[in-house]
Amino acid sequence: MSAATPDEVMTVVAARALRGKRTCFVGIGAPSAAANLARRLHEPGLVLIYESGTIGSKPDVLPLSIGDGELAETADAVVSVPEIFSYWLQAGRIDVGFLSAAQIDRFANLNSTVIGPYERPRVRLPGAGGAPEIAAAAREVVILMPQRLETFVGRLDFVTTAGFLDGGDARTRAGCTGGGPSRVITDLGVLTPDPATKELVLTALHPGVDLGDVRRATGWPLRVADRLEDTDPVTDEELATLRDLKARTARAHDEALHG
């Protein structure tokens, strides 16, 4: 088996972050891959919740969209959109929210709205979706994003989703009820908020990555923990399970789905 790619390391480390968790609100893409990997590897009872209203989905392959039929057919319950946002998210029934975005800043605020000015955007992005409420109300938020200079920026073009806002207790003062981002998992390492200032601090490096790589991929002067940890290497079991999941997904999505 070839060595794990940076993207695979990111997904595996994110799956490990779900150990001991019960309910996870999942976005499509890398978050969905990581959550489903965790369900296979070490948390078979993890309740996956997709914003389409499916609770306890157990898909065999990764869905292309949050509304693929398999999510509903394998769910414990399917509820309406007002119910998922009001009774589940707003009421505090979500342990972990898994999010990604186009841009992130040093206080883990996220932009998924526009690149450039709002009225005349250079790139119009999809928009908020459920992210602002997931980030505000989940007990904990885990953010998954490949680390690049263009995406880890000094200043967001738009604050779609609050992380820790200006840092310190700004998040609580703004009325967020959940705990906020607990870690940002990238393809280079892991960043966690400083307990007091809430600024993101690099706390772990993935195998084969050096500190200079991370600094060059970060658009602000990056703080680094005094004791920088090395991420445990991806195991054969983790990698084989992830690749099997991806391969079955690719086969399923390429089959003729007509009728």
Next chain:
Amino acid sequence: MFASLRDAVAELIHDGDTVAMEGFTHLIPHAAGHEVIRQGRRDLTLLRMTPDVIYDQLIGAGAARRLLFSWGGNPGVGSLHRLRDAVEHGWPRPLELVEYTHAMMAAAYVAGASGLPFGLLRAGAGTSLPAHNDRIRAVTCPFTGETLTAVAAHRPDVAVIHAQRADRAGNVQLWGIVGIQKEAVYSARRALVTVEEVVDHLTPMPGEVVLPAATVTAVCEVPGGAHPSYAQGFGRRDNRFYRAWDAIAKGRESFTAWIDRHVRGTADHAAFRRALAEEGR
């Protein structure tokens, strides 16, 4: 109550209307959207939590002047190129965006369905969205004094949805991912529903939503009317089409050629499906 899709669209959807074609990946009313394009509607205010391919087509065809939404993309694939072209370059006409989060959109529909002026929620603290949308305001809770978010109610002229079944009295049944369709129908002044089949009696289904005939203005039997979305129990989501759409929508010419051939150049949904089948999609 029962009508052809052509007659129902002609009667219920007018130029300048606010129209909510809802569906959360599942049960998206594509056939009805195509009929709106065929009949050349203009100046619509489109409302939807998750505008995807059918709204990309309506926007690219020039039917809309404003979009109220919370997430616009081709799920799992990428951007909506026609929406982006309208916002970034004003083609074929500028598109005004009024933007929310999902929870705000849901609350606005619930308020509209309930006859209230606004929906109330503890929403998206810290987001910059309220600075660009004056339909999102802060209110103070009269009991606790805490600051909450108020969102002006959605009251669309028309809700358009696709469902699995209707009975002969016009009661409508849907199940699977039911999204926000119930609230969209109850919030709207008129409701147009396309269904997979019309049956004598509605057999109860797990997790179903039944919309009583009194909430529905028109029912049109349009089998496959959600394609490339799907109706649970009647087919699967055509994920290949969603991926193929990316290349079709990327350029103005390829988009226009596709719409001219498949939508403007076909008489109805059955002819649209035949045109697609001929290409082996």
